Amino acid sequence: MARKTIKRLETDLKNMEFLYKQELEENERLKNLVIGKDVIAKSEYDLLLRDYNLMKDMRDNYKRLYDNLKNRYDKLKENSSVINNKTIKNSRGAGRKGFDNADVIKRIYELYIQGNSLKEIANTLNGSEIKTKRGGIWSKSSVRFILLNHKNVENEFIDEDTYNSTVILLNDRKKK
Template structure:
């Protein structure tokens, strides 16, 4: 069976709950048939009974899938920090944190002084300062550093500078 995301599975569960309500209605109809209140052909009765069993099986299977996926999702959600630099999940994936305090402080200073993300990237590239992976700076890499709360936690900058920067980013984005 194809992999499903939590959101997709939750949507499917809502659909299954709708089917469950229909199942209850079908169950009432079947009970009326058994008690003789409504009379229908045997073939129609067999078809209704088959649909009822199919809906019940499908709902049960979705609930099992959802429960299993929820357990896996909760385990992945609790990611760990390794060497205080790389945030990894259970597969070992994660983004490397840039940890040069001097460069990080300079990026914040340049942004607070009024430079755009592109201008800061150009300044760093012009100074031949490379990213963690040895590449050139881009607007998105500058933005990632400016919005990275780990810079406060690692004491590269203080809380006030971080908050001013986030406010400036939001204000400039609106223009």
């Protein structure tokens, strides 16, 4: 069976529950056939009963698969912490690590508040041979990521007012 996400399994389970309700109705109809209220051929009865059992088995398998995946997800969630409300950092330390050079971060904010564009700031940093966290060159998006990263305030690289005014400036310049 192909891998399934929790959301996909939840959707499949809802569909299976709907089918289960139909199965119950079908089972009731089968019981009436067995009792003799509605008479059909024995081969048709056997076919309907086999289909009913297959549907029940499939629903049960999906339920077990969903429960297993949900338990694994919950355990992973217990051992994780959320970074920037987006990235999950697990016990091994995996996840995106922010740029932590306070002097460069302050300089980026100063340059932006002075009126430099994101591209101009990237060019200035690249001209000064300052590398990104991963040792690469600066781009507009990497500068923007620094400017919008609230962790810079939490780590006390900049103050809340500087951060807020930068976000306002970014939004104003984006509209132009």
